[in-house]
Amino acid sequence: xxxxxxxxxxxxxxxxxxxxxxxxxxxxxxxxxxxxxxxxxxxxxxxxxxxxxxxxxxxxxxxxxxxxxxxxxxxxxxxxxxxxxxxxxxxxxxxxxxxxxxxxxxxxxxxxxxxxxxxxxxxxxxxxxxxxxxxxxxxxxxxxxxxxxxxxxxxxxxxxxxxxxxxxxxxxxxxxxxxxx
Numbered sequence: 001x002x003x004x005x006x007x008x009x010x011x012x013x014x015x016x017x018x019x020x021x022x023x024x025x026x027x028x029x030x031x032x033x034x035x036x037x038x039x040x041x042x043x044x045x046x047x048x049x050x051x052x053x054x055x056x057x058x059x060x061x062x063x064x065x066x067x068x069x070x071x072x073x074x075x076x077x078x079x080x081x082x083x084x085x086x087x088x089x090x091x092x093x094x095x096x097x098x099x100x101x102x103x104x105x106x107x108x109x110x111x112x113x114x115x116x117x118x119x120x121x122x123x124x125x126x127x128x129x130x131x132x133x134x135x136x137x138x139x140x141x142x143x144x145x146x147x148x149x150x151x152x153x154x155x156x157x158x159x160x161x162x163x164x165x166x167x168x169x170x171x172x173x174x175x176x177x178x179x180x181x
Contacts, residue, residue: 004047007047008065009061009065011044011069012068015068023080028140030135034073041066045062071091073131075092077134082138091155093163098114105173119162119165122162123155123162126158129151130151133147
């Protein structure tokens with residue numbers, strides 16, 4: 001197993017700790033751990049590319065670890081009534097929709113390749129930024145309510161755009177239309 005895989009597994013293991021400290025109200029600790037998890041994502045990717053330590057396992061684990069982290073923090077912030085329930089449902093449903101589409105197409109012997117899209121990368125970046133701002137606000141580092149309010153709608157819009165950008169080509173692919181991949 002490669003060093004990036006170990007770093008990714010460490011990120012997986014950080015998620016329950018982040019959830020625990022959030023539930024216990026230690027938002028500064030949650031913020032620090034969340035940022036550390038994000039930095040570890042960048043480090044494992046850098047090491048994998050720079051030192052030719054990419055692996056099939058890492059290609060699967062890394063995005064799953066990222067989603068596990070983001071979905072977990074979204075769900076806890078929704079449960080704590082910090083983020084609107086509709087936004088949590090939207091963010092989690094988008095990921096479920098994409099995973100479900102990939103699984104369904106494979107089960108139907110019509111596998112589809114999902115490639116990261118620019119709108120998806122923007123969506124992830126805005127989600128991460130929103131979560132950092134919320135955790136920083138809850139930790140008392142700054143009053144960020146106005147920015148957070150705006151970010152909630154930006155994340156919602158990007159989430160819908162990203163889901164649509166994956167759903168439309170998937171539907172075309174499943175219908176057998178040419179050039180749908």
